[in-house]
Structures are given as structure tokens and as C-alpha cells.
Amino acid sequence: xxxxxxxxxxxxxxxxxxxxxxxxxxxxxxxxxxxxxxxxxxxxxxxxxxxxxxxxxxxxxxxxxxxxxxxxxxxxxxxxxxxxxxxxxxxxxxxxxxxxxxxxxxxxxxx
Amino acid sequence: xxxxxxxxxxxxxxxxxxxxxxxxxxxxxxxxxxxxxxxxxxxxxxxxxxxxxxxxxxxxxxxxxxxxxxxxxxxxxxxxxxxxxxxxxxxxxxxxxxxxxxxxxxxxxxx
Numbered sequence: 001x002x003x004x005x006x007x008x009x010x011x012x013x014x015x016x017x018x019x020x021x022x023x024x025x026x027x028x029x030x031x032x033x034x035x036x037x038x039x040x041x042x043x044x045x046x047x048x049x050x051x052x053x054x055x056x057x058x059x060x061x062x063x064x065x066x067x068x069x070x071x072x073x074x075x076x077x078x079x080x081x082x083x084x085x086x087x088x089x090x091x092x093x094x095x096x097x098x099x100x101x102x103x104x105x106x107x108x109x110x111x
Numbered sequence: 112x113x114x115x116x117x118x119x120x121x122x123x124x125x126x127x128x129x130x131x132x133x134x135x136x137x138x139x140x141x142x143x144x145x146x147x148x149x150x151x152x153x154x155x156x157x158x159x160x161x162x163x164x165x166x167x168x169x170x171x172x173x174x175x176x177x178x179x180x181x182x183x184x185x186x187x188x189x190x191x192x193x194x195x196x197x198x199x200x201x202x203x204x205x206x207x208x209x210x211x212x213x214x215x216x217x218x219x220x221x222x
Contacts (some may be wrong), residue, residue, distance in 0.1 A: 020182030071131030074185075077221050084221075088214045103199045107218075109186050110195075 010036055010075075012099040014065040026061045033058055082108070119145055125176040137172045144169055172207075178217040193219070 001019075010035045019027055032038040033054075034058040038060075069075055085108055089101070122145045128140055143157075144148040144165075151169075155162040180186055196219055200212070 018183070020184075021179075027153055068132075072129070072185075073131075074183075080221055081218060084145050085217050088211060100199060103195050105194050107192060 008032060010063060011065065012077075013075050014069055017078070018065050018068045018072075021068060022061065022064070026057065028065075029058050030061055122173060122176065124186050124189075125180055128189070129176050129179045129183075130177060131174070133172065137168065137175070140165060141170050141172055 009028070015030050015034060019030075022030070028047075029043060032043050033040070040051045040054050044054045047054070066073075085104055086105055118153075122141070126141050126145060133141070139158075140154060143154050144151070149157075149170055151162045151165050155165045158165070199215055
């Protein structure tokens with residue numbers, strides 16, 4: 001179960017970064033499966049296809065997202081930036097302007 | 112000429128961000144044309160193809176890079192982050208630790 005949860009979180013992130021490169025169908029399936037936590041059967045019923053077809057499609061899209069991450073590394077870069085921003089916040093104290101903190105928060109909001 | 116220069120700079124950036132999604136051939140042509148400033152004829156000679164074939168390939172790859180930018184917006188996000196980091200540096204003064212400046216520099220080095 002731990003592995004499933006980790007995988008779901010990772011797929012959520014990868015989906016966020018690379019959804020622009022997916023087809024409408026791939027996007028719909030993944031959104032329902034990972035973000036809205038629908039079951040394969042529910043998705044199959046909605047789209048009037050077999051459960052196996054949904055499973056195969058999602059598995060292939062998972063591989064595609066991992067392939068994009070290998071090629072572009074957006075999640076890896078995001079994590080590197082977040083680690084640095086966390087360090088920056090720890091370095092901030094009352095002597096530092098609130099303006100800086102606002103800028104850091106804005107930086108964090110950019111994927 | 113101004114437009115050519117702007118286009119070359121933009122293609123250099125887009126190439127940086129999306130080269131992982133290109134084929135070896137697309138990557139070779141673009142690298143030679145935009146980064147190493149080779150002419151279409153020189154590239155054609157190296158690869159033993161017509162000048163027109165090189166031209167068509169580069170034009171299609173340019174469109175592909177612009178399409179990726181439309182879908183993922185990595186250059187746009189990069190520019191937004193750089194603008195915020197510039198503001199942060201302007202907000203820094205001697206009261207702020209050198210540690211913060213180092214972190215900002217590290218952040219700038221991540222695409």
C-alpha cells in the first residue's frame with residue numbers, strides 16, 4: 001500500500017508537469033484515476049470501454065510520463081528548487097524584509 | 112536582421128529547454144544552425160542531403176519547439192522566475208546574509 005501511495009503521489013506530480021503533452025483521452029483517464037481516485041471499473045463504465053482497456057491505457061500513459069521525466073526532468077528540477085527555497089526561508093529572520101518572503105512565496109507558486 | 116537575431120535567441124532558449132524531446136537528427140541540425148552558426152549549405156554538405164531538406168527540417172523543428180512551449184511554457188516560467196530572482200537580489204543589502212545570495216545564485220542555475 002505504501003508503494004501504491006508513493007506511486008500515486010509521483011504520478012500526480014508528473015501529471016501536473018506533463019499533462020500538456022498528453023491527448024485528451026490520456027488526460028481524462030489519468031485525472032479520474034489519480035486525482036479523483038475513481039476505480040478502473042468506474043472509468044470503464046463512463047467511457048463505455050473494457051476495464052482492461054482503461055488499465056492498459058493508464059499503464060502506457062504512466063510510462064509516457066516517466067519517459068518525459070527522463071527527458072526533461074521537470075519534477076527533479078522542481079524538487080531541487082523547493083529544497084533551495086526551504087533553505088532560504090530558514091535563513092530569513094526578522095531583519096529581512098517581508099518583501100523577500102513574498103518573493104519566495106511567488107517563486108514557490110511557479111511550477 | 113533584428114528579427115533574425117531575436118528569433119535565433121528564442122530558438123536557443125527553446126532548444127535548451129526541449130532538446131530532450133527531439134530526435135538525434137533534429138538536435139544535430141538545430142545545434143549546428145543556431146548554436147554553432149553554420150549555414151544551411153554547410154549542414155547539407157556534412158549530412159550529404161540537399162540544402163532544401165535541411166531548411167525544411169529546421170523549419171519543422173522550430174514549429175515543434177514553439178508547440179512544446181505552447182503546451183509546457185518552460186521558457187515563460189523561466190523568465191517569470193528570473194524576474195522574481197532579480198527583484199530578490201535588489202532587495203538584498205548588507206544586512207542580509209551571504210548565504211541567501213548563494214542560494215539565489217543556485218536557484219538561477221536551475222533551468
